Amino acid sequence: MGDRPKTGGERRSRRERLLHRAFVVPALLLVAFAAILPLGLLVVRSLLDQQTGAPTLGYYAQSLASAFFLRTLATTVLMALGVTAACVLLALPMAYVLARRTVLRMVVVPIVSIPRMLPFVVVGYAIVLLLAPYTGVANKVLVGAGILSEPAFILFDWPGQALAFGYSGLVVAIAVLTGVLMAVDPQLEDAAVSLGAGRLAAVLTVTVPLGIPGIVAASALIFSTIVTAYSIPVMLNSRTPYMVSVLIYNNLYSLQERHLAYAQAVIVTVLSIGVTASAQLFLGRFGRRG
Amino acid sequence: MTGRILLASYVALMLAILAFPIGLVVIASFQGGLEASFGNGQWSLDAYRAIPRQYWLSLRFTVETAFLSTAFALVVAVAAAWGLVRGRLRERRLVSALVLVPDAVPSVTLGIGLLVLFIPLGLANSFAGTVAALAVLGLSMGLRFAEALMEAIPEELEQAAVTMGASRLTAFLTVTLPLMAPGLAIAALFIFVHNLVTFELLLFISGPHAMPISVRLFSDIVDRGVLPQAIAMSAILVYVAIAFYTLIVMTLGVRRLAASPLSRKG
Numbered sequence: 001m002g003d004r005p006k007t008g009g010e011r012r013s014r015r016e017r018l019l020h021r022a023f024v025v026p027a028l029l030l031v032a033f034a035a036i037l038p039l040g041l042l043v044v045r046s047l048l049d050q051q052t053g054a055p056t057l058g059y060y061a062q063s064l065a066s067a068f069f070l071r072t073l074a075t076t077v078l079m080a081l082g083v084t085a086a087c088v089l090l091a092l093p094m095a096y097v098l099a100r101r102t103v104l105r106m107v108v109v110p111i112v113s114i115p116r117m118l119p120f121v122v123v124g125y126a127i128v129l130l131l132a133p134y135t136g137v138a139n140k141v142l143v144g145a146g147i148l149s150e151p152a153f154i155l156f157d158w159p160g161q162a163l164a165f166g167y168s169g170l171v172v173a174i175a176v177l178t179g180v181l182m183a184v185d186p187q188l189e190d191a192a193v194s195l196g197a198g199r200l201a202a203v204l205t206v207t208v209p210l211g212i213p214g215i216v217a218a219s220a221l222i223f224s225t226i227v228t229a230y231s232i233p234v235m236l237n238s239r240t241p242y243m244v245s246v247l248i249y250n251n252l253y254s255l256q257e258r259h260l261a262y263a264q265a266v267i268v269t270v271l272s273i274g275v276t277a278s279a280q281l282f283l284g285r286f287g288r289r290g
Numbered sequence: 291m292t293g294r295i296l297l298a299s300y301v302a303l304m305l306a307i308l309a310f311p312i313g314l315v316v317i318a319s320f321q322g323g324l325e326a327s328f329g330n331g332q333w334s335l336d337a338y339r340a341i342p343r344q345y346w347l348s349l350r351f352t353v354e355t356a357f358l359s360t361a362f363a364l365v366v367a368v369a370a371a372w373g374l375v376r377g378r379l380r381e382r383r384l385v386s387a388l389v390l391v392p393d394a395v396p397s398v399t400l401g402i403g404l405l406v407l408f409i410p411l412g413l414a415n416s417f418a419g420t421v422a423a424l425a426v427l428g429l430s431m432g433l434r435f436a437e438a439l440m441e442a443i444p445e446e447l448e449q450a451a452v453t454m455g456a457s458r459l460t461a462f463l464t465v466t467l468p469l470m471a472p473g474l475a476i477a478a479l480f481i482f483v484h485n486l487v488t489f490e491l492l493l494f495i496s497g498p499h500a501m502p503i504s505v506r507l508f509s510d511i512v513d514r515g516v517l518p519q520a521i522a523m524s525a526i527l528v529y530v531a532i533a534f535y536t537l538i539v540m541t542l543g544v545r546r547l548a549a550s551p552l553s554r555k556g
Contacts, residue, residue: 020377024385027370027429030363034426035392038403045406094304097297104301110535111308117531118311119487119504121511122524126311128516129318137314171308200293228396230490235511245398252402262402269399276394 046262059263069247069264076244077271080226083162084219087169088177092215095177096203100186112178115171124235127164131155157240164232169222176221180214181207213283220279224272244268312528319525322518337522345523348506351417355502356485359421360478363428364436368474371436372462376445386433393430397490405494415497423491428481435477439470472541479538486530503527 049056063069098105098112115123130138132155139151154160184207192202208215233243248268251261319337370389374382392400404423405414413419443466451461489504496505503523510520 017377017379020373020379023369023373023377024379026366027389027433028385030366030422030426030429031388031391034404034422035395035400036388038400038407039391039395041406042399042403090304093297093300097301108301108305110532110539111305111312114312114528114531114535115308117483117487117534118527119489119507121489121504121507122315122527123311125507125511125516125521125524126314128511129314129521130310132516167307167311170304174304174308224396228398228490230398230493231508235508248398248402262406265399265402269396272396273394 042262043266045259046266048259050257050259059260060267062260063264063267069244072242072244072247073268073271075241076227079158079162079165079241079243080223083165083169083226084222087166087173087222088215088219091170091173091177092208094174095181096207098174098178099181099184112171112174115167116175120168120231121235123167124164124232127160127167127236128155131160131163156236160236161232161241161243164236165226165229168232169226172222172225173218176218177211177214180211180218183214184210216279216283220276223275227272227275228268315521315524315528319522337518340517340519341522341526342519344501345503345506345519348501348503349523349526351420351500352486352502352504355417355420355424356482359424359428359485360482362421363425363432363481364474364478366425367429367432367436368440368467368470370433371440372466375437375440376448386437389430389433391430392426397488401491401494404491408495414495415500417500419495420492420500420502423495424485424488427488427491428485431481431484432477435473435480436470439473439477440466443469476538476541479534479541483531483534483538 046059047055047057049058098108128136130136133139133151133153136151136155139148142148143151188210189202189206192206193199197205228245229243230245230249233241233246234249244264245268248261248264251257251264320333320335322332322334322336370385373379374385379385401423404419408414408416408419413422447465447469448461451465452458456464487504488502489508492500492502493505493508496502507520507523510517
């Protein structure tokens, strides 16, 4: 303790420090046991041959040389990029309205918050109820109204998966961006308006640029979630588009290529963390300049 | 004027999009559970009656593991926060970063890693293994809460109690902890809700003896397609979410919730 006189307190402060350290130990043990150890094991196994146990980089080389793996990875990244961009663009105006209109917020927040408290599987069931070819609400309404002559089979294809990911991304984007824009001082925007800018121009040139760090953070979160998502691709067909987590799962269970699956999981993790880290790096630069 | 109309229709469209899963699942659950229709549907409780015993067992398993892991994570987090904040330990940044690892790594990867570790230990497909997996994720959320809360409480209060003859433990339990309690309650609610909906982390270590409701509903739709009872159970999860939402609003207020860090990985 800083304010205690040093004389005679040397031994005691040492004991103090030990006591404080002792209280941190359970947390460290838990993290070591349930996060560091499993991840370490995963990395080590991915570097060992599954049959002989000899150290090898073969699984990484095999993955990175495999056109199929790379194509799957590219599909996944493309899907994640597209959905993330669409979500952020769609969510921004809503987040702005929520951040500025208190009355609306009282009504809307439950509708934004409750989906976040549902297991994603429930949302998957809802997507099926909405888009299923013959029984889905959307097809029944559109065919009934004569807009479509026959049901659209989009549920088990690109659009179905993109819509499902888009829904989850939209929920996250609106929540995060609302917080970001609430933190931007409305007076700055008002100042721009009083100086003659239109409201829309003020929002686009003052508020949104100030919110960019939050926008980047939200995008990184949505992107990395989609890249490693497993439930939606499998619930909706799992073949088109073929996502990388499905490929890993199939290697793990169906093909019994466990060590190959470990290596691929490491590759995807590095990709996902890399995106988040470069977003943070970008933010660091951005913050220093601003 | 047109701008206002455009904005209003955009907001209405977004609300319809956001609310559709809740609406469709609830409507379908009262119409036999296979499809939702507006207006002319036959209303019944058949789907709810068809919910098999395994679903209820899975729900109970989910609630029990979520509750235990939340309590465990918070106790560990508060202890660590006390050591880190009050001890002004040099390694504080390192510890905080380590604790965030489970949050930073994709759930699928951590799930596979846990499977690799748990199979030889006999913890895969077990209650204890599920609790450990949820607790480590809860800890990364809980420690952030606990550190911030602990920092907001002046150390002098604790020291005054010790000067007057209380033991360190008594001082902490009767002075600091009650001051942290409201914030900790909020943290507990967030972690608990998060634990209820966790899927990808638990998928790999789940099995017949450890089957959270999210994994149960997932494997049913994959193996057997949409079942009425699964829709009914989904609707029950919607009701649970609404109940928790109400609880959180009552303790926290709407303003904070709009911007809360309650993330979801799906």
